[in-house]
Amino acid sequence: DSGVTQTPKHLITATGQRVTLRCSPRSGDLSVYWYQQSLDQGLQFLIQYYNGEERAKGNILERFSAQQFPDLHSELNLSSLELGDSALYFCASSPRESPLHFGNGTRLTVT
Amino acid sequence: GIQVEQSPPDLILQEGANSTLRCNFSDSVNNLQWFHQNPWGQLINLFYIPSGTKQNGRLSATTVATERYSLLYISSSQTTDSGVYFCAGGETSGSRLTFGEGTQLTVNP
Secondary structure: OOOOEEEOOEEEEOOOOOEEEEEEOOOOOOEEEEEEEEOOOEEEEEEEEEOOEEEEEOOOOOOEEEEEOOOOOEEEEEOOOOHHHOEEEEEEEEOOOOOOEEOOOEEEEEO | OOOEEEEOOEEEEEOOOOEEEEEEEOOOOOEEEEEEEOOOOOEEEEEEOOOEEEEEOOEEEEEEHHHOEEEEEEOOOOHHHOEEEEEEEEOOOOOOOEEOOOEEEEEEO
């Protein structure tokens, strides 16, 4: 168990809908990262937060947004969903100069 | 940004065999990590190894930062080693990681 908790494990929704993925980092970790894993694009970095502030942004679509709350948990919001958004979404956390630990992911299926 | 190239893309072994996986980077990295994604999709961190050599049981890793590559050694492989092995690099210790495409390892009994 990595200590990073992601909910829900699975999510099935229709095109055009909006969903929220939740992540609780390991105790004491200030950095949270979101990654998307799809069959054709591999593991892609989406966004990073550090202690509530956005630290880095990857190829995150404008339809996607995220935030990190004062208790350090993070949410990834995906809106106007398309079939191509179907993927495994991972959250990870780490302290500085230490390994990145991933949650078990949320498998999103858009029908 | 950093480009990460892994080889081989696929590897099939008999139980008990040894193997070496390679990772090349386009630029120097100060944050280099290896991960194993098991058949259930879980991503497990194996090594945080920006330079030098580390060992953990049957696994070991070496990073030669000046030559921009890293190697992962698996000895006496077991069926439970099957899955995808990823290396990932970042500019600094807390920065985003860029992942390679992975090496799909299958260990047959």
